[in-house]
Amino acid sequence: MEEALRAAVRAGRLEPGDRLPSTRTLARDLGVSRRLVVEAYAQLTSEGLLEARQGSGTRVAARSAAADAPRRGAAPARPARPAYDFFPGVPDLTAFPRAAWQRALRTALSTAPASALHYPDPAGAPELRAALAAHLARSRGVETTPQDVVVTAGARQALQLLARVLARRGQARVAVEDPTLPPHVHVLRAAGARTIRVPVDADGIDTARLAGAAADAVLVTPAHQFPLGVALAPERRTALLEWASAAPGRLVIEDDYDGELRYDRRPVRALQGRAPELVAYVGSVSKALAPALRIGWIAAPPGLAAELARERELLDGGNPVLDQLALAELLGSAAYDRQIRLARRRNRARRDALVAALATHVPGARVTGLAAGLHVVVRLRRPVAAAPLAAALAAREVGVVPLLWERESTAALVLGYAALPEPALAEGVRRLAAALAEAA
Ligand SMILES: Cc1ncc(COP(=O)(O)O)c(C=O)c1O
Known part of the structure; x- marks a missing residue:
């Protein structure tokens, strides 16, 4: 219902000033609970699409229809996505929790001391690193400490930082799943890695082929292989960790991009929890919240976080702080779950x-x-x-x-x-x- 209302306002089917039915009436007409309608109105009001006036109910906001119309001097438009867009990996962006994010940002802004506005810690805001360590332990069985968590600009930058560290060590032969997400291969290569393709079958990456691949690191998606969608079989999980421990400096990069989103059973826990010293665990908010936030993380093996932070310092200095504080706030409240x-x-x-x-x-x-x-x-x-x-x-x-x-x-x-x-x-x-x- 919220989506239908939002679409109607955006498309101009509901015009500025139009009065909406009372929450009680709409709930009765649609046969839904009144609370659902109240929440939808509140969400759309917080987005600036509706206006609630004391005594005169809820109306479509005066500038709502114009909000999406091109303005003079406006930024160039992005090419429109197709109407029926099956592009993989994007969550429902109309379900972004705007009200909760707004509250979290407001709290961050009003409680952060002035010192928080200094140049950021390139490893990430301490508040977010602590919130992530706790959240990942609880939701994915990740074993880490706030000191070993590095905040990144998405999973993509996590791979970039890892590849740069590996390249600096002279250990940058990175095995990747075949098939995989092509941009990730480009990112690894651009950061100085050499990539080696290892086939995936119904049990995930072929660990026997990996053993013969002369790689220093391997990038895998064990919970839900991208794109094939299979899970890494239990014996292959073990084989992967054995491979990593068989030579010094070997690293498994676990891209847990959608590990919290399993619908038929409880998600399998992250591989990292079995061997935190061998696995760099990578995740981001792109699937759970929105890719536009560009916030990701690495739960790194002990000692690696400092090297990753040094690379981050050289690149751009770190993630914007207020967004990090807002995410820490969201993770600490019930809103993220x-x-x-x-x-x-x-x-x-x-x-x-x-x-x-x-x-x-x-x-x-x-x-x-x-x-x-x-x-x-x-x-x-x-x-x-x-x-x-x-x-x-x-x-x-x-x-x-x-x-x-x-x-x-x-x-x-x-x-x-x-x-x-x-x-x-x-x-x-x-x-x-x-x-x-x-x-x-
Ligand atoms: C396999 C895989 N890993 C990670 C991500 C998330 O990347 P990012 O955090 O850079 O948005 C995606 C998004 O499409 C993905 O498909």
Whole structure:
């Protein structure tokens, strides 16, 4: 309901000054609890879309419709995303907890001493490092201390910092999963690493192949392999740690990008908890809150945090402090956990809706991977030529990423479902099916 109201205001279907029904009336009309309506109105008011006036109820705010309209002297517009955007890995940005973030920022601003506004600690604000150490221990079984946590600008920068440290040590041969997220390979290489591809099968990275790969470090996604969506099998987890302990200085980089988002069972705990001295655990708020925040972290093996902080100092000096304090505040309140709980429930329903729509409209397609995270991999009955498919998708305003980039034909697609409400998922899949039929 909140989303529908927000969309109606943004699209101008509700105009500035329009009066909304009372919360009691709307709750009765929609058959939902009044509390839900009160919360939705409060959220949209905090976003500046609605205005609550004593005595005259709730109205659409005067500047709300104009807020999204281009203004003179406005920044250049970003190319619009397709209407049915299955881009993997993006959470529902309309569900960002704006009110809670606003409260957390306000608390941070009003309680931070003036000294907090000095140049930041390149390892991260002490408050956030402590909050992360506690949160990661509780939610993912990570064994760390605030001193070993380094705050970064997202997981991407975490990889950049790790690669720079490894390169400085002369140990920068980094094994990566094949397939993997291509930009991460580019980031590692740009930071001085040499990457070596190691295949992934239904049990995760092939640790026997890793053993023969002459690597100093390995980047893995054990909880939910990206993109294939499988979990690293228990015996491979053990083999990975054995590999790391077999030679001095070897490092496992655990990218736990969506480890809190599992829908069919409790998430498997992080690998790091079994061997904190061998694993650099990497995470970020990109899936749980929003990628735009650019806040990530590394729970580093003892001793590594200082080297990572030195690299960070050389790059840009550290993360903006007020955002770090706000995140510490959010983690310390119930708001972060609540956000995860809501995201789990919403994503589970959306994944189910996507799978059902695929079964109806793309017969023969096989959905693979765990019920987790924000994406699925869909294996097609037969490969489709990539260029005609891209054109057919674009014509239908559908955004889809093939499993393997830059190939002439596509036998599998990676579909992100978290950002699309159920009706849009169904329509998007109908359009995808039409595009596949046209390109076949
Ligand atoms: C495999 C993987 N790791 C990590 C991330 C998060 O990256 P960042 O924190 O830089 O936004 C993503 C986001 O798409 C991802 O797909």
